[in-house]
Amino acid sequence: MSTEHVAIADPNIHEPKGIAAASADKVYVADGAGSGDWTDISTLLAVTGLIFTGTGTPEGVQTANVGSIFLRTDGGAGTSIYVKESGTGNTGWVGK
DSSP, X not given: OOOOGGGSOGGGOOOOTTGGGOOXXXXXXXXXXXXXXXXXXXXXXXXXXXXXXXXXXXXXXXXXXXXXXXXXXXXXXXXXXXXXXSOSTTOOEEEO
């Protein structure tokens, strides 16, 4: 006999600790030791070293590896997404 998810009693629902109080744009990151913590999604993405967010152009500002992506929150046509296509350090960003 299978149990429908909607029929599971509240104490038996396996949601991460504190889900009811979690604010928007937070994700639960497990620590591998049976626990974890709530982390801002933009912080998590930046830690990976692949996806960054912010205002203004990343050129000359954001250090990253080739292949990284910058999501510009105040961008427009051709300036909302940048890809690090070349160089080292904070240069080589191209708007898309």
